[in-house]
Amino acid sequence: MKVPFNKPYLPETAFEFIREAGQLNHLSGDGIFTRRVEDWMRSMLGVEHVLLTTSCTSALEMAMILTGVGPGDEVIVPSFTFVSCANAVVLRGATPVFADVDPATLSVTPETIEQAVTERTRVVMPVHYAGVAPHIAEVVEFCEQRGLSVIEDAAHAFLGRTDSKPLGTFGNFGAFSFHETKNFSMGEGGALVVRSDADCDRAEIIREKGTNRRQFFNGIVDKYTWVDIGSSYVPSEILAAVLWAQFSEADTIRSRRAMLWERYDKALRPWAAQHGFTTPIVPANSEPTHHIYYVLAPDSATRNRLLHRLQALSIGAVFHYLPLEESVFGQQFRRHPCPNSTSASERLVRLPLFHTMTLDEIDFVIDCVTAERS
Numbered sequence: 001m002k003v004p005f006n007k008p009y010l011p012e013t014a015f016e017f018i019r020e021a022g023q024l025n026h027l028s029g030d031g032i033f034t035r036r037v038e039d040w041m042r043s044m045l046g047v048e049h050v051l052l053t054t055s056c057t058s059a060l061e062m063a064m065i066l067t068g069v070g071p072g073d074e075v076i077v078p079s080f081t082f083v084s085c086a087n088a089v090v091l092r093g094a095t096p097v098f099a100d101v102d103p104a105t106l107s108v109t110p111e112t113i114e115q116a117v118t119e120r121t122r123v124v125m126p127v128h129y130a131g132v133a134p135h136i137a138e139v140v141e142f143c144e145q146r147g148l149s150v151i152e153d154a155a156h157a158f159l160g161r162t163d164s165k166p167l168g169t170f171g172n173f174g175a176f177s178f179h180e181t182k183n184f185s186m187g188e189g190g191a192l193v194v195r196s197d198a199d200c201d202r203a204e205i206i207r208e209k210g211t212n213r214r215q216f217f218n219g220i221v222d223k224y225t226w227v228d229i230g231s232s233y234v235p236s237e238i239l240a241a242v243l244w245a246q247f248s249e250a251d252t253i254r255s256r257r258a259m260l261w262e263r264y265d266k267a268l269r270p271w272a273a274q275h276g277f278t279t280p281i282v283p284a285n286s287e288p289t290h291h292i293y294y295v296l297a298p299d300s301a302t303r304n305r306l307l308h309r310l311q312a313l314s315i316g317a318v319f320h321y322l323p324l325e326e327s328v329f330g331q332q333f334r335r336h337p338c339p340n341s342t343s344a345s346e347r348l349v350r351l352p353l354f355h356t357m358t359l360d361e362i363d364f365v366i367d368c369v370t371a372e373r374s
């Protein structure tokens, strides 16, 4: 690949921190690096409770357990999202109901959620596609008025803001991803923000295989035992050390990504307008994460042609989600078509974006994209 889609970043300091964890004889979870990471996240997000997890998928599963949903309950999930959102619902025996997305932001809005609400709806799981969520406050208000819980899937949205408030902190729960493709990464990992103290007490137990082990290590109980359901959602200190190394470079990582994203946008916006493509919008109330740069082609044939041409030029351009209600497993939950999701899925191209990308690399991608004429 001349320009890969992503280059995982492993700073030199990560190795020092891993060695430090080893010297402390603590490579399993919840050691000093997990504490550092969680404390930093708490201060950046302005929240009380953050738990580091093995993935965003795990964080969503934990949140879903905490909502208490079960058979007969419905959870509204965007059609245009990753399978983890729907799996977390199905694993509780509840039913995912897919809502269409807004064509401008590719995320759900109160209007698209309303089309999917029934008397069985208990939870709504908005996804902040590409780290932008201009409607999140309205979504939360809509849900509060109807007594529905909100789990924000903020996999793309760590350190993004809407109306100056950090994404992942609007709902009852917020889930982040630190997978290797994300802005900050520990290879595989994630975190869960929990708003209420009671939910946090239970979340700590669920995260530790249903035991009160954290209370034991915090000196609150004198032995630990099995007290609830749970699973293995605690990541190793080795991975927390890698994430801490990245957080230590947060300003550089964020400013490089912003610069690269803006460079794409400056070059591709005029070309897109001329040739029937669309580029991402960043509404005035949003501070984006610059997680994804994408273009939407006028139709699927043009998208496929562009994608194949970029791949033939050794550029790691990729498509993104397939609508979940059209998937092999998701079809059984299909209630109504989600035309905006289908259309986005057929027309979207994600371009390479990683903070160590060189200007030569990004300009090569830009030149190859703008050679496409519709």
Ligand SMILES: Cc1ncc(COP(=O)(O)O)c(C=O)c1O
Pocket (backbone or CB within 6 Å): 055, 056, 057, 058, 081, 082, 084, 085, 127, 153, 155, 156, 176, 177, 178, 179, 189, 190
């Ligand atoms: C919206 C969304 N949610 C959840 C996930 C799952 O994240 P993880 O790989 O950390 O489990 C992804 C993966 O990219 C995603 O795009």
